[in-house]
Amino acid sequence: AQRVTQPEKLLSVFKGAPVELKCNYSYSGSPELFWYVQYSRQRLQLLLRHISRESIKGFTADLNKGETSFHLKKPFAQEEDSAMYYCALPPFGNEKLTFGTGTRLTIIP
Amino acid sequence: GAGVSQSPSNKVTEKGKDVELRCDPISGHTALYWYRQSLGQGLEFLIYFQGNSAPDKSGLPSDRFSAERTGGSVSTLTIQRTQQEDSAVYLCASSYGLAAKGYFGPGTRLTVL
Numbered sequence: 001a002q003r004v005t006q007p008e009k010l011l012s013v014f015k016g017a018p019v020e021l022k023c024n025y026s027y028s029g030s031p032e033l034f035w036y037v038q039y040s041r042q043r044l045q046l047l048l049r050h051i052s053r054e055s056i057k058g059f060t061a062d063l064n065k066g067e068t069s070f071h072l073k074k075p076f077a078q079e080e081d082s083a084m085y086y087c088a089l090p091p092f093g094n095e096k097l098t099f100g101t102g103t104r105l106t107i108i109p
Numbered sequence: 110g111a112g113v114s115q116s117p118s119n120k121v122t123e124k125g126k127d128v129e130l131r132c133d134p135i136s137g138h139t140a141l142y143w144y145r146q147s148l149g150q151g152l153e154f155l156i157y158f159q160g161n162s163a164p165d166k167s168g169l170p171s172d173r174f175s176a177e178r179t180g181g182s183v184s185t186l187t188i189q190r191t192q193q194e195d196s197a198v199y200l201c202a203s204s205y206g207l208a209a210k211g212y213f214g215p216g217t218r219l220t221v222l
Binding site: 100 | 144151152200211
């Protein structure tokens with residue numbers, strides 16, 4: 001079964017400092033991964049997907065198949081980045097959309 | 110177009126009562142998911158539908174929890190004989206096709222007194 005691991009439940013970073021949210025996955029095929037974000041009092045929403053190779057709100061994520069990782073990075077944290085972040089593997093076959101346990105990111109002013 | 114909707118947005122109930130939570134997915138989305146979000150617990154998978162069938166019910170916490178989906182659309186999550194530990198935000202999401210992103214509803218906040 002596919003699995004996603006986010007080792008950090010909480011992460012605090014000073015404004016302007018670099019941010020890295022860790023995500024490791026277990027998947028037998030060729031994965032596509034997502035990062036979801038939930039800002040305070042808002043619904044969970046897609047932040048970015050690896051296949052798009054996009055940068056959203058300054059965040060990027062690179063799939064490293066050797067390390068089975070998909071860490072989320074941003075060079076300079078902003079206060080509005082404070083939120084709950086979830087890494088996810090999409091559904092494939094009978095596998096469900098699988099989320100990690102999430103990391104709560106707090107940006108310290 | 111309309112996104113995923115859930116009702117009610119808030120539900121307060123007494124311990125021992127039954128509750129029904131409803132999810133209206135995005136039209137045409139074949140997959141529908143129920144998750145539970147508790148304070149400090151992240152997202153807990155409950156059940157997943159592909160069409161009207163549920164290939165994976167492994168996340169349902171107990172036999173007090175059940176869910177159904179009819180017509181490949183609306184889904185209802187039922188919790189019987191609610192307990193205080195059932196208090197959480199129940200999230201529904203839908204997606205279409207393989208490697209498709211999930212769209213989430215706003216959630217139903219359930220409080221069991």
